[in-house]
Amino acid sequence: MPPILIDTNILVYSYDRGEYVKQGSAINTLFRLKMTGAGRLSTQVLAEFYVATTRSIRGVPPKLSGYEAANQVEDFLLAFPVFDVTAPIVLEAVRGVRDHRLPFFDAQLWATARLNQIPVILSEDFASGTYLDGVRIINPFAPDFDLESWIL
Numbered sequence: 140m141p142p143i144l145i146d147t148n149i150l151v152y153s154y155d156r157g158e159y160v161k162q163g164s165a166i167n168t169l170f171r172l173k174m175t176g177a178g179r180l181s182t183q184v185l186a187e188f189y190v191a192t193t194r195s196i197r198g199v200p201p202k203l204s205g206y207e208a209a210n211q212v213e214d215f216l217l218a219f220p221v222f223d224v225t226a227p228i229v230l231e232a233v234r235g236v237r238d239h240r241l242p243f244f245d246a247q248l249w250a251t252a253r254l255n256q257i258p259v260i261l262s263e264d265f266a267s268g269t270y271l272d273g274v275r276i277i278n279p280f281a282p283d284f285d286l287e288s289w290i291l
Contacts, residue, residue, distance in 0.1 A: 149168060228254055
Protein backbone atom coordinates (compact mmCIF):
# COMPACT_ATOMS: atom_id res chain seq x y z
CA MET A 140 0.00 0.00 0.00
CA PRO A 141 1.47 3.33 -1.00
CA PRO A 142 1.98 6.06 1.59
CA ILE A 143 -0.38 9.04 1.41
CA LEU A 144 0.41 12.57 2.59
CA ILE A 145 -2.47 14.19 4.48
CA ASP A 146 -3.11 17.93 4.06
CA THR A 147 -4.13 20.23 6.90
CA ASN A 148 -7.72 20.64 5.73
CA ILE A 149 -8.50 17.00 6.50
CA LEU A 150 -7.22 17.36 10.06
CA VAL A 151 -9.12 20.61 10.56
CA TYR A 152 -12.41 19.28 9.14
CA SER A 153 -12.25 16.41 11.62
CA TYR A 154 -12.96 19.09 14.27
CA ASP A 155 -15.34 21.29 12.30
CA ARG A 156 -18.82 20.78 13.73
CA GLY A 157 -20.20 23.29 11.21
CA GLU A 158 -19.29 20.99 8.30
CA TYR A 159 -20.99 17.73 9.30
CA VAL A 160 -20.53 15.91 6.02
CA LYS A 161 -16.88 16.88 5.65
CA GLN A 162 -16.27 16.19 9.34
CA GLY A 163 -17.56 12.63 9.00
CA SER A 164 -15.55 12.07 5.84
CA ALA A 165 -12.38 13.49 7.43
CA ILE A 166 -12.75 11.33 10.55
CA ASN A 167 -13.32 8.20 8.46
CA THR A 168 -10.37 9.00 6.18
CA LEU A 169 -7.99 9.61 9.10
CA PHE A 170 -9.13 6.43 10.82
CA ARG A 171 -8.57 4.30 7.69
CA LEU A 172 -5.17 5.89 7.01
CA LYS A 173 -4.11 5.19 10.58
CA MET A 174 -5.41 1.62 10.57
CA THR A 175 -3.74 0.77 7.26
CA GLY A 176 -0.49 2.53 8.12
CA ALA A 177 -0.70 4.54 4.88
CA GLY A 178 -1.06 8.03 6.35
CA ARG A 179 1.80 10.51 6.55
CA LEU A 180 2.00 14.07 7.88
CA SER A 181 4.50 16.90 7.73
CA THR A 182 5.61 19.38 10.35
CA GLN A 183 4.01 22.07 8.16
CA VAL A 184 0.61 20.35 8.38
CA LEU A 185 0.83 19.99 12.15
CA ALA A 186 1.70 23.68 12.57
CA GLU A 187 -1.09 24.76 10.23
CA PHE A 188 -3.55 22.52 12.12
CA TYR A 189 -2.66 24.14 15.44
CA VAL A 190 -3.05 27.66 14.04
CA ALA A 191 -6.28 26.91 12.13
CA THR A 192 -8.04 25.24 15.05
CA THR A 193 -7.06 27.76 17.75
CA ARG A 194 -7.77 31.06 16.03
CA SER A 195 -11.04 32.94 16.16
CA ILE A 196 -12.34 34.09 12.77
CA ARG A 197 -14.84 36.96 12.49
CA GLY A 198 -16.11 36.44 16.01
CA VAL A 199 -16.54 32.68 15.60
CA PRO A 200 -14.81 30.95 18.50
CA PRO A 201 -11.90 28.64 17.76
CA LYS A 202 -12.60 24.97 17.09
CA LEU A 203 -10.21 23.91 19.88
CA SER A 204 -8.51 25.52 22.84
CA GLY A 205 -4.74 25.79 22.71
CA TYR A 206 -4.52 22.92 25.19
CA GLU A 207 -6.87 20.70 23.15
CA ALA A 208 -5.06 21.46 19.89
CA ALA A 209 -1.66 20.74 21.48
CA ASN A 210 -2.96 17.38 22.74
CA GLN A 211 -4.29 16.57 19.28
CA VAL A 212 -0.95 17.45 17.67
CA GLU A 213 0.69 15.00 20.09
CA ASP A 214 -1.87 12.33 19.12
CA PHE A 215 -1.16 12.92 15.42
CA LEU A 216 2.58 12.55 16.11
CA LEU A 217 1.89 9.15 17.64
CA ALA A 218 -0.55 8.05 14.94
CA PHE A 219 1.39 8.92 11.77
CA PRO A 220 4.97 9.19 10.55
CA VAL A 221 5.86 12.88 10.21
CA PHE A 222 8.24 14.43 7.68
CA ASP A 223 10.25 17.51 8.61
CA VAL A 224 10.27 20.52 6.33
CA THR A 225 13.91 20.72 5.29
CA ALA A 226 16.00 23.11 3.22
CA PRO A 227 15.73 20.87 0.12
CA ILE A 228 11.94 20.82 0.53
CA VAL A 229 11.85 24.63 0.66
CA LEU A 230 13.99 24.81 -2.49
CA GLU A 231 11.73 22.29 -4.27
CA ALA A 232 8.69 24.29 -3.14
CA VAL A 233 10.19 27.39 -4.76
CA ARG A 234 10.49 25.36 -7.98
CA GLY A 235 6.84 24.32 -7.56
CA VAL A 236 5.83 27.98 -7.32
CA ARG A 237 7.93 28.92 -10.34
CA ASP A 238 7.25 25.93 -12.62
CA HIS A 239 3.73 24.89 -11.58
CA ARG A 240 2.39 28.24 -10.33
CA LEU A 241 1.40 26.77 -6.98
CA PRO A 242 0.84 28.95 -3.91
CA PHE A 243 3.94 28.58 -1.71
CA PHE A 244 2.49 26.46 1.10
CA ASP A 245 0.72 24.15 -1.36
CA ALA A 246 4.05 23.88 -3.19
CA GLN A 247 5.77 23.02 0.07
CA LEU A 248 3.29 20.21 0.72
CA TRP A 249 3.84 18.94 -2.84
CA ALA A 250 7.63 19.18 -2.37
CA THR A 251 7.40 17.20 0.87
CA ALA A 252 5.57 14.43 -0.95
CA ARG A 253 7.85 14.51 -3.98
CA LEU A 254 11.14 14.45 -2.10
CA ASN A 255 9.92 11.73 0.28
CA GLN A 256 8.55 9.61 -2.59
CA ILE A 257 4.93 9.88 -1.48
CA PRO A 258 2.83 9.33 -4.62
CA VAL A 259 -0.49 10.73 -3.32
CA ILE A 260 -1.57 13.82 -1.40
CA LEU A 261 -5.10 14.06 -0.01
CA SER A 262 -6.17 17.71 -0.16
CA GLU A 263 -9.07 19.85 -1.24
CA ASP A 264 -6.73 22.75 -2.04
CA PHE A 265 -5.66 21.52 -5.48
CA ALA A 266 -7.70 20.50 -8.51
CA SER A 267 -8.53 16.85 -7.79
CA GLY A 268 -6.59 14.50 -10.01
CA THR A 269 -3.74 16.95 -10.57
CA TYR A 270 -0.52 15.09 -11.33
CA LEU A 271 2.76 16.98 -10.81
CA ASP A 272 6.15 15.35 -11.25
CA GLY A 273 5.11 11.96 -9.87
CA VAL A 274 2.65 13.19 -7.21
CA ARG A 275 -1.12 12.91 -7.62
CA ILE A 276 -3.41 15.16 -5.59
CA ILE A 277 -6.82 13.76 -4.73
CA ASN A 278 -9.73 15.60 -3.09
CA PRO A 279 -11.05 13.34 -0.30
CA PHE A 280 -14.28 15.35 -0.19
CA ALA A 281 -15.15 14.84 -3.87
CA PRO A 282 -18.35 12.84 -4.43
CA ASP A 283 -16.49 10.09 -6.31
CA PHE A 284 -13.63 9.74 -3.79
CA ASP A 285 -12.90 6.14 -2.78
CA LEU A 286 -10.08 5.85 -0.25
CA GLU A 287 -9.85 2.09 -0.67
CA SER A 288 -8.70 2.51 -4.26
CA TRP A 289 -5.72 4.54 -3.04
CA ILE A 290 -4.64 2.42 -0.07
CA LEU A 291 -4.88 -1.05 -1.62
